[in-house]
Amino acid sequence: MKQLSLAIDLDRCIGCKTCVAACRNAKGLVDHASALPGAIPYYLRVESDRQGVYPDISIRSWVMPCQHCKNAACIKACKAEAIVKDEQTGIVRILAEKCTGSRACIEACPYGVIQFDAARNKAHKCDLCWDRVHTGQKPVCAEVCLTDAIRFGEKELLKMELEAEGKEIVKKMSAQSMLYFRTPG
Amino acid sequence: MNSRWIPTMCYQCKAECAILARVEDGVLKEVRGNPRARGKACVKGMAGVSLEYSPDRLTHPLKRVGHRGEGKFEPCSWDEALHAITAKLRELRDRGEAHKLTASFFPHSITDPKWRFLNAYGGFINTALPHCDSAKIVACIKAMGGVPNHHIPPNFASVPKGGVIILAGRHAMGCLDDAAVPRDILDAKARGAILVVIDPVFTADAAKADWWIPVRPSGDTALFTGMTHHIVMNGLHNKAFVENWIREGDFEKLKDYLADKTPEAMSAICDVPTRDIVKLAEMCASAPSVGVDSFKGIMLGQALDFGHAWTNFLAVTGNIDNPGGQPLPDLTPLSPVLPAPAGPSLAEKGWHRTGPDKGKFGKYSFIMEPTWYEAQAIKNGDLKVLVTAECNPALTEMGQEEWRKAVTMTDEKGQYQLEMLVSYEIMLSETSRYADYVLPDKSYFERWELLYMPWWYNFGHGVALRQPVVEAPGECRHSNEVFIELGKRLCPEYFAFKDDLEYYDIQLAGLGLSVGKLQDMGGLWSPGTTGFRKYEHGGFGTPSKKMHLYWEDLEDADQALPRVFLAPEYDADADAFPFFLISYRTIFHQGSGQWTHNNPQLRDPVGGFLDNPVLINAATARRLGIEDGAVVTLRSRTGSLKARAKCTERIRPDCLGLHHGFGSTVGRVAVLGGGVSDNALIPDSGMTLDWQDLVGGESHVSTRVTVEG
Numbered sequence: 001m002k003q004l005s006l007a008i009d010l011d012r013c014i015g016c017k018t019c020v021a022a023c024r025n026a027k028g029l030v031d032h033a034s035a036l037p038g039a040i041p042y043y044l045r046v047e048s049d050r051q052g053v054y055p056d057i058s059i060r061s062w063v064m065p066c067q068h069c070k071n072a073a074c075i076k077a078c079k080a081e082a083i084v085k086d087e088q089t090g091i092v093r094i095l096a097e098k099c100t101g102s103r104a105c106i107e108a109c110p111y112g113v114i115q116f117d118a119a120r121n122k123a124h125k126c127d128l129c130w131d132r133v134h135t136g137q138k139p140v141c142a143e144v145c146l147t148d149a150i151r152f153g154e155k156e157l158l159k160m161e162l163e164a165e166g167k168e169i170v171k172k173m174s175a176q177s178m179l180y181f182r183t184p185g
Numbered sequence: 186m187n188s189r190w191i192p193t194m195c196y197q198c199k200a201e202c203a204i205l206a207r208v209e210d211g212v213l214k215e216v217r218g219n220p221r222a223r224g225k226a227c228v229k230g231m232a233g234v235s236l237e238y239s240p241d242r243l244t245h246p247l248k249r250v251g252h253r254g255e256g257k258f259e260p261c262s263w264d265e266a267l268h269a270i271t272a273k274l275r276e277l278r279d280r281g282e283a284h285k286l287t288a289s290f291f292p293h294s295i296t297d298p299k300w301r302f303l304n305a306y307g308g309f310i311n312t313a314l315p316h317c318d319s320a321k322i323v324a325c326i327k328a329m330g331g332v333p334n335h336h337i338p339p340n341f342a343s344v345p346k347g348g349v350i351i352l353a354g355r356h357a358m359g360c361l362d363d364a365a366v367p368r369d370i371l372d373a374k375a376r377g378a379i380l381v382v383i384d385p386v387f388t389a390d391a392a393k394a395d396w397w398i399p400v401r402p403s404g405d406t407a408l409f410t411g412m413t414h415h416i417v418m419n420g421l422h423n424k425a426f427v428e429n430w431i432r433e434g435d436f437e438k439l440k441d442y443l444a445d446k447t448p449e450a451m452s453a454i455c456d457v458p459t460r461d462i463v464k465l466a467e468m469c470a471s472a473p474s475v476g477v478d479s480f481k482g483i484m485l486g487q488a489l490d491f492g493h494a495w496t497n498f499l500a501v502t503g504n505i506d507n508p509g510g511q512p513l514p515d516l517t518p519l520s521p522v523l524p525a526p527a528g529p530s531l532a533e534k535g536w537h538r539t540g541p542d543k544g545k546f547g548k549y550s551f552i553m554e555p556t557w558y559e560a561q562a563i564k565n566g567d568l569k570v571l572v573t574a575e576c577n578p579a580l581t582e583m584g585q586e587e588w589r590k591a592v593t594m595t596d597e598k599g600q601y602q603l604e605m606l607v608s609y610e611i612m613l614s615e616t617s618r619y620a621d622y623v624l625p626d627k628s629y630f631e632r633w634e635l636l637y638m639p640w641w642y643n644f645g646h647g648v649a650l651r652q653p654v655v656e657a658p659g660e661c662r663h664s665n666e667v668f669i670e671l672g673k674r675l676c677p678e679y680f681a682f683k684d685d686l687e688y689y690d691i692q693l694a695g696l697g698l699s700v701g702k703l704q705d706m707g708g709l710w711s712p713g714t715t716g717f718r719k720y721e722h723g724g725f726g727t728p729s730k731k732m733h734l735y736w737e738d739l740e741d742a743d744q745a746l747p748r749v750f751l752a753p754e755y756d757a758d759a760d761a762f763p764f765f766l767i768s769y770r771t772i773f774h775q776g777s778g779q780w781t782h783n784n785p786q787l788r789d790p791v792g793g794f795l796d797n798p799v800l801i802n803a804a805t806a807r808r809l810g811i812e813d814g815a816v817v818t819l820r821s822r823t824g825s826l827k828a829r830a831k832c833t834e835r836i837r838p839d840c841l842g843l844h845h846g847f848g849s850t851v852g853r854v855a856v857l858g859g860g861v862s863d864n865a866l867i868p869d870s871g872m873t874l875d876w877q878d879l880v881g882g883e884s885h886v887s888t889r890v891t892v893e894g
Contacts, residue, residue, distance in 0.1 A: 016389070018228040018231055022216075022231045032239065033238060034240075038790055040785065054803070059392040
């Protein structure tokens, strides 16, 4: 299957969360009049880990969007058949009109990226900017990334690009359709 | 659906990046970096949409009805507010005390009409940025004769392969200069530049660095001086630059001064191993370029000494206005608006504004007065009318408690000693709680401004237009429009233009432009070049036309060459207060507080920075029996506060860290709590000035504390 993907550069992500805020604005996830910290939906989040102890430490950060899994657990869990993996793009989408609000997908997702809209009784999540990619644009997170740490493209092409540049794909983090990479050494 | 991207300028922080704002049917929806200006906007900028539509927006003027500090107001009309302010200012001037007006605001630009009003009326500007880069700016002026605006970081986009980037007490990836900075630093690194971070805290920058040096707070002056010693004494300096561009005799004076400032001696002060000082010195001496970005030195006062050590280091290594080195500003030829008001004489009218220490300020050399003067001056009877805009002295400035006390002091008749306090706000803040009149300001998405900086990070020198992209709510009026109105009433000879747009048109005529033309051009004008080694055409701006390493005007203050010892607040009370509290920053919050602290996106745990835990080294915490997340009490000689402990490997064992200027409790989001202001612990500011950098205009932002679980 063809697969659109994001490739996240662990050497360049500074954990600034610009992508999170831009995504929220673009997707209309923030009701500015009533939003409160801790209660705003998000389609991607920033994670980080530390190695070593003072003063010899290193910290790396990365973003965690929907992984648009090859065999998505959310698709299997949804009895209403409201979640589909698009053959043209590999994007995993939740079809709002079919979603019954069972939350089974949220339970099933190993990445914890599916949001629930209680007012509409619908699950929702990152669709890799479905509307934008069909008009030749990048997903918002890749467009706004402060350090150009997020690349967008077809997964196989991104892999070739990274290989040509001598980058190391961190396979442990790339079990699904997103790629995480670094410069070796 | 009518949707379009409109170019304008961000103002979620002082960097003022060029942005595009997407407006859909009259509603602001999204923000982006403007690709014509190196094209980045940070998380604060993105969250500006929430600021614009905050339910906390002020929409009409308010008049105080309770005591100052109570925050009790009733609505009033603009006519009533302006009448009262005009009457008070007229009375002040009639009794010969016009200089007892201070307006506290961020001077976006020398085109700012507020600045013109102050010069015409005879009052003073206060930058509200005493903890910023003023000492470094003074050092730049003294050493190179350049008059920079803002602090002029290295041009990271020009750092060559092998060039060294040093971030010393600077959180460059917090986008303080421009949102393009993080990308440009990483691009430089990708092409072979070396990134060195000198900081007691392992910052986001340190996470990307080739080398993190956890220096002792305020040890940076000694560190740079030790490097300068090694370079000069071993003949590793840039001989051509030293011979041609350093004033005759200065290099010899520097050598004499450096004689005992060996890396060993400096290591004992800054707690960086001697071998590391030597290694960094040799790395810098052999590199094609070295650029040093710093803030005010490592978190403490005595910052002019750091500024001086910094310019000396750059001079002997020849890293002045070269690609990757320290840029010199350039001037954009705007037209003056005539007649130009001269402004009050700081020497005649200004020195007395510093209370019992006024005699010490004879060498005070920064043109704008830091906030901590306000408390002193009010107590002295030397400040009678204070106008604040885009700043928050009651919370985010050192000496906040003294400021709060001073603005509520009364005389024997029960009248406030500060006769009037006016606060322009887009939402209520700690400061506005003390105001007699609170005026509803326009946000940066609703107003016109012409931004002019002699050197701008993202495209060299030039001008940029901030323009309204949406309608302002209610009766909001931009502070600049109101200051022009006050100017027309009080000093009409200097305000013989129609409005802010006509004022900017006059200035733009020097470039053959007008606001309309600039708008048609996309709101940005630049000659398109930064230029390097501009001093080769006509020399430096100093009297000798060369760099001055020795500052004879500061001989009396014993600062003709940098003092290398630690700042006085480092050693003060060391026995009683064993830890050093240092401030740090994140990309999520800016100094003035309210706009980011009361923003749901920037306080969100997923999208921003929720509260303000105190960073404590994990080993230190174990030793003290403090567990991660426990509430601890910090105590200094003047205050105490409780904060959540964050046990981390990211800080020196002898230091504690707090995000600077946090702790707002006014507003729908801020009132939820979470976070404290380090200013509550910082003594001295506004009280005795004993620890202030009296010749550099800096205020210290750190202090000694105890921590108890």
